[in-house]
Amino acid sequence: MPAVDVLMLCRPHSEPPSVVVDAIHRQNDVNVRLHIATGWPRGDDRNRWQTIARARNQIKQRATADWVMFVDDDVLLDPHCVATLVHRLERSPTLGAVAADYDLENQTSANAGHVGMGACMFRGDVLKSVQFRSTANQCECACCCEDLRRQGIGITYCGIAQATHLGKANRVADVMPRPASHDDRLAHTPYVLAAFDRRDLQRFEHQFLRSLRTWGNTCPVIAVTYGLYPSEIRRLTQLSNVHVVARPSNGTMVPIRRLYEFAEITQRLPANAAVAYWDVSDVIFQTPLDSLWQSVAMRPDRIHAVIEPKGYPDNAVIPAWSLSIHDPWHRRNAFELLKRNPFLNSGFAAGTAATLHRYFSAAHRMRTGPELAGTTDWGDQMGLNLYCHQQPDRWHAADQGWNYCVHDRHVGEVTVSPEGLVISRRIGKIPVVHGNARSVRQFAISVHH
Numbered sequence: 353m354p355a356v357d358v359l360m361l362c363r364p365h366s367e368p369p370s371v372v373v374d375a376i377h378r379q380n381d382v383n384v385r386l387h388i389a390t391g392w393p394r395g396d397d398r399n400r401w402q403t404i405a406r407a408r409n410q411i412k413q414r415a416t417a418d419w420v421m422f423v424d425d426d427v428l429l430d431p432h433c434v435a436t437l438v439h440r441l442e443r444s445p446t447l448g449a450v451a452a453d454y455d456l457e458n459q460t461s462a463n464a465g466h467v468g469m470g471a472c473m474f475r476g477d478v479l480k481s482v483q484f485r486s487t488a489n490q491c492e493c494a495c496c497c498e499d500l501r502r503q504g505i506g507i508t509y510c511g512i513a514q515a516t517h518l519g520k521a522n523r524v525a526d527v528m529p530r531p532a533s534h535d536d537r538l539a540h541t542p543y544v545l546a547a548f549d550r551r552d553l554q555r556f557e558h559q560f561l562r563s564l565r566t567w568g569n570t571c572p573v574i575a576v577t578y579g580l581y582p583s584e585i586r587r588l589t590q591l592s593n594v595h596v597v598a599r600p601s602n603g604t605m606v607p608i609r610r611l612y613e614f615a616e617i618t619q620r621l622p623a624n625a626a627v628a629y630w631d632v633s634d635v636i637f638q639t640p641l642d643s644l645w646q647s648v649a650m651r652p653d654r655i656h657a658v659i660e661p662k663g664y665p666d667n668a669v670i671p672a673w674s675l676s677i678h679d680p681w682h683r684r685n686a687f688e689l690l691k692r693n694p695f696l697n698s699g700f701a702a703g704t705a706a707t708l709h710r711y712f713s714a715a716h717r718m719r720t721g722p723e724l725a726g727t728t729d730w731g732d733q734m735g736l737n738l739y740c741h742q743q744p745d746r747w748h749a750a751d752q753g754w755n756y757c758v759h760d761r762h763v764g765e766v767t768v769s770p771e772g773l774v775i776s777r778r779i780g781k782i783p784v785v786h787g788n789a790r791s792v793r794q795f796a797i798s799v800h801h
Contacts, residue, residue, distance in 0.1 A: 401486035430514035607731025678726035700755035
């Protein structure tokens with residue numbers, strides 16, 4: 353794995369947040385060496401830019417690796433960010449530096465060509481030749497870009513490298529639905545969350561969203577999309593009450609990545625608002641959601657989750673996923689929890705925005721920490737089960753109809769009625785059909801207006 357020196361500048365009299373430092377140490381597919389220094393001002397500094405330029409020149413002397421990255425102390429890196437930037441430079445010989453667009457500057461700024469240094473990877477030999485400077489009107493980032501390009505060396509943003517600027521209001525807030533009414537009404541508006549990539553775009557439009565609306569569910573749908581073309585994003589934004597949070601693709605599976613994205617979104621929604629999410633690729637709605645929202649209101653401090661048809665020892669993924677965790681203590685703990693407790697399906701969860709935010713944030717930390725490092729679970733199933741079963745008062749067993757898993761049912765249990773509805777021999781019409789493990793496709797269902 354490539355070695356990378358990560359250089360972090362801290363503000364005077366402050367320490368970098370532990371979440372930022374942990375994210376650096378948990379980078380995938382690279383060996384990271386973190387160097388931290390403080391940018392101390394001097395009395396003759398014209399401005400803060402001059403202080404930062406001098407500090408960058410000093411800390412870069414510590415770097416000896418072929419790849420060197422500056423990271424600001426309030427920038428949170430995605431687990432694949434550093435490796436993605438190294439990969440881009442390895443395949444782009446004309447580039448001397450490439451950065452993660454942590455402020456979405458490349459998408460929103462009229463300042464064309466500017467590349468921020470807050471999450472910027474340099475070739476080691478290129479950085480040695482850089483002398484950071486600033487002027488009265490230009491920050492050290494702009495001056496660096498200017499100096500490199502004058503030498504014929506490229507510097508740009510990498511669209512698929514992900515990082516978040518913790519020091520500024522999150523851009524997710526800009527796409528949140530904003531009714532013209534006061535806060536009380538907003539708090540009583542339920543929300544549906546969905547996350548998907550291009551593979552499931554048509555299923556979102558023609559199966560998930562169409563069936564949701566067919567049954568009179570007019571609630572806002574916040575759709576987090578990965579790797580969609582601009583034309584596809586524009587098409588989605590024109591749909592009624594659909595709010596799009598567009599993100600580039602980075603190779604991470606949607607059921608893992610949505611934890612972080614949903615944590616951002618639920619943090620911005622009213623704390624008491626009812627929220628639910630479902631998998632997009634294999635879900636069909638067959639009922640209004642009113643009674644689900646009522647159930648959330650009755651238990652606002654609980655995650656509403658559905659138990660899968662099979663638990664341990666009949667469900668083979670339980671030992672496979674839990675025993676693949678690298679850390680011995682966490683491996684034993686996970687296996688014992690899942691042996692003793694019902695197995696929850698992570699294709700759905702509901703709760704208030706505040707309750708779900710706590711879950712999404714904690715599950716994301718587990719996915720990037722020792723609790724789940726190494727697990728062969730390709731999504732967030734282990735995260736949901738560990739979070740809920742570590743403290744049983746965190747969750748409530750929702751009616752199975754809100755996420756009726758078709759897979760692992762007895763033959764003849766699930767059929768399609770002459771009217772085209774998916775029904776269960778035991779419960780009749782299924783409120784929300786979840787064709788987990790692609791099981792719903794055996795019915796060749798087509799959703800119509």
